[in-house]
Amino acid sequence: MRKNELIHLHTLLVEIAGDFLDRGIATRDDLEPYHRLEIGPMALRSCRDDHETAVRTLSTALAVSAARDLGRDTDVVPGQHLLHPHEGTEQSDTDQRVRSH
Numbered sequence: 001m002r003k004n005e006l007i008h009l010h011t012l013l014v015e016i017a018g019d020f021l022d023r024g025i026a027t028r029d030d031l032e033p034y035h036r037l038e039i040g041p042m043a044l045r046s047c048r049d050d051h052e053t054a055v056r057t058l059s060t061a062l063a064v065s066a067a068r069d070l071g072r073d074t075d076v077v078p079g080q081h082l083l084h085p086h087e088g089t090e091q092s093d094t095d096q097r098v099r100s101h
Helices: 003-023 028-037 048-069
Strands: none
Touching: 003 028, 003 048, 028 048
């Protein structure tokens, strides 16, 4: 995905996060891991990797919030290591995407 597409997706996820907050599906604490990154969709000078991390973190936080709201098991939501990056030292890289060179 190109950087401009990633920024567009980032913007859409921020809109969804606002809706989740308004509807009580998510709390500010749920979104804290995303806010700690200090990379918003308007951080146009930030590198593509920073936006990708922000998008992945925000989408994970939203997925956990949605699962909890639906009464589903939140432990099965992938990517939760992004929400707690400093817990445990034996985090394995489960990213299975093919990297371009």
